[in-house]
Structures are given as C-alpha cells and as structure tokens.
Amino acid sequence: xxxxxxxxxxxxxxxxxxxxxxxxxxxxxxxxxxxxxxxxxxxxxxxxxxxxxxxxxxxxxxxxxxxxxxxxxxxxxxxxxxxxxxxxxxxxxxxxxxxxxxxxxxxxxxxxxxxxxxxxxx
Numbered sequence: 001x002x003x004x005x006x007x008x009x010x011x012x013x014x015x016x017x018x019x020x021x022x023x024x025x026x027x028x029x030x031x032x033x034x035x036x037x038x039x040x041x042x043x044x045x046x047x048x049x050x051x052x053x054x055x056x057x058x059x060x061x062x063x064x065x066x067x068x069x070x071x072x073x074x075x076x077x078x079x080x081x082x083x084x085x086x087x088x089x090x091x092x093x094x095x096x097x098x099x100x101x102x103x104x105x106x107x108x109x110x111x112x113x114x115x116x117x118x119x120x121x122x
Contacts, residue, residue, distance in 0.1 A: 023061025023083065025106055025115040030054055034091050044119040046096050054104050054117065055091040058083050064108060068092040071103045072121075096121045 031053050032041035039055035046052050054068060061083045070077040070092075079092045096102070099121045106115040 023064050023066070023108055023114065024059055025056055026059050026087070027057035028054065028106070028115045028117055030104070030117055030119055034093075037089050039091075044117075046119065046121045048097055048099050048121055049095075050121075051093050051095050052102075052104075052119065053091050053093045054106075055089070056081075056106065056115070057087055057089050058114075059087045061088070061108070062086050066114065067107050069105045069107070070094040071105065072098050072100050 029039040029042055030044055031039035032043060034053050034055055039053060062085050064083045066081045066083060068079045068081060077094060081090050081092060102119050102121060104117050105113055107113050
C-alpha cells in the first residue's frame, strides 16, 4: 500500500509538467527591421511591398518550436522558430503584398496562443 501511495505521489508531480506549456512570450514588437537583435522602426502600419518583422523575447521554452502565423482574410502564412535557451530573442518576418487588416499569432506545439498582434497594411 505504501508503494502505491508513493507511486501516486510521484505521478501527481509529473502530470502537470506534461500537460502545460512552460514557455511564454514576455515581449513582442512589430517593426520594419531587426538590427543587432533589436527591433527598429517599430510600427503597426506598413505599406504594400514592405517587410514586417515580429521580434520576440521568449522565456522558459528552451528546445521548444513556436509557430508564427501571419494572417489576412482567409490566407495564413506559418513559419517556425526554434527556441534555444531562456531568455531567447528571435524574430520572424513576412513580405506584405496584400493591403488590409493583418494578425500575427505566436503559438506553441500544443497550439496554445502565446501572443497575438494586429497591424495594418495600407
């Protein structure tokens, strides 16, 4: 009986670690470039033909793969980012050829949304 209780206690500590994502986006910024690992020309408005950069600071997610999905209307453009440590600075970019209201979403491997940012192309 004592062995069974000890096994149950061990499982109680392991299950939360297996079911919840540990990573979080602590900063997210949109801009027109990244220089020396920092966002420059921070903005939420772009012109058609410009490239947008989503710069991120991620914590507690070493070894994780995040998905950055750029969306407009019914079109989605996903990209992946590998997180190498904690904290980790990284970025994704997208050439913007379609005018309108865009959303860029960062999600973890379990499809949980870690960050969502809206911006305009006009």
